Amino acid sequence: MIANLWSLLGLAFKQLSRHRIRSLLTVAGVSIGMFLYAAVETMQRSLNLMTESSDEDNTLVVYRKHRFCPMTSRLPERYVEDIRRIEGVVEVLPVQITVNNCGASLDIITFRGVPTDSLQSYNPNLEVKSGSYAAWQTRSDAALIGSQFAKRRGLEPGDQFEAVGVRVWVAGIIDSPEAQDNNVAYVGLPFLQQASNVGLGVVTQFNVRVQRPADLEPVAKRIDALFASDQDPTYTRPEKAFFAQTAKEMIELVGFTRWLGLGAVFAVLGLLANALLLAARFRAKESAIYQTIGFSQVSVGMIMVLEGALLGFAGGVVGCLSAALFFHWNRFTLGNEGLTLALSPSFEVVAYGLVVALVLGLLASVWPAWVSARKPIVALLRSA
């Protein structure tokens, strides 16, 4: 007879809780695998958010043609007026970027020099969490620090810090829905042009906001056409495509981690299957007892399946939550060519990880459950 599912779940739980050491070791193994899996998924998801275009995208990046690093992309600041006149353009922000490292790095420091009167109008969602926006506008060496950057470096308003030969005073800490903003230091454009020795009137790129997403392509073409015969021709792309093309090294690196994630999944599957198979063989007598009492083969197998699910789920909870907390506390950023990728934990990754762990537990228990239930009672009793 098929017993009540809750009763079987209770029996499965007792099997695990009363073989405490075995269960803890298995859950520990599963959680390590799921930690790795969730870490890889966090990187993948963070990258997808940065590179996958959506219907709401309306930002273009104008870069110097055939240049890929902020140190070599130099465009005249005066282009700003020409770009602004193009039909469909809403806002243009000239940006000077200075970074400590153009290659792929785990701790990149990025200064963005922008006109102090344009930043908030260009990005109205930018919020000053502490400190003062007005102080940033009035003091020449003032910087608005992204919240992730500030936490990583332990910076607060009033502090001073120096990087890439640029010394700034922290006027405020900002928070923005744009992940990039949370990992950079905004300073006044003229200040950075001088401090980084690129000279006044030179910028790295223009960020251009268009009226509608449908305007992205025609506006990009018009901008590039406008400066095609100029001494500094441009190459204009949507912001996410720009990220995807510019940060190739980083994307390849993150892409490789998929294999690690897949390996972690197979390791978890193998570990669970091994633990459950050993338990099934060890419990031949118990299987005979259950069946003699009147538990059906399905019920006996179901106990094993539920054990697998519980082990997988418990390992998933520990592993995925640990990964989320790890990324939350450490606030890692991957940087490449002046672009930063914040590795941010997300509810989706944790929820997806739990489902994966549960499915792995169920999959891993199928064969042990079959082994546990298929033998005739007489044979089981004889071997007991």
Next chain:
Amino acid sequence: MNTEIFIECKKASKSYRKGQNTITPLEELDLEVPKGEFLALMGPSGSGKTTLLNLIAGIDRPTSGTLIVGGEDLTSYSRSELTKWRSLSCGYIFQLYHLVPILTAYENVELPLLLDKSLGRKQRRERVESALDLVGLADRADHRPSELSGGQEQRVAIARAIVKDPGLLVADEPTGDLDRDSGAQILELLKALAEDYGKTIVMVTHDVLAAEAARRTLYLDKGRLSESGARLKGELA
């Protein structure tokens, strides 16, 4: 005792293959057991006692012949039907108790009741406490098998066998692993279950003294049954 036949076995044979050979532990066996009888089955090792017990308990099926228990023809039942029948109609007592080691005495006795979805937690508790009370172990409900003596473990196994109030109890050498005093207590319990509660009990044993607790003893040898009283007494003398 009731004269109604509870177990009726006609020309029941059981054979199975072991490698190249076919082994037939039971051959065309006839047996009738009245309702409420306490029957002992004796015989040398390999005589087919446990095989017969397994057939009566519905955990194995005869190769040929018929076996009717409590009015139900077990030979026509599928594996799942036999499972259902066992859960409702038969309690099995093993020589080595076979309690689930990770469960307490209470939880072991509760196991068969988990199959009955109509029973709530409270009803299950009442039945388990009543069964443990009957075998004199109400105060050991929270103990695991490893914390009980052999005799106590066997009494828990009996409580588990009777908790659903089945008409049939089968016991495979229930005193075989116990000292004399514990064995005597178990036999008294089985006797009371037959006499006071009307259970039909079939017990396999090697122990002549244990067999004496039964109302009737049958001797099984080379797959055939015989009335054993005179023969056993003659052997003992």
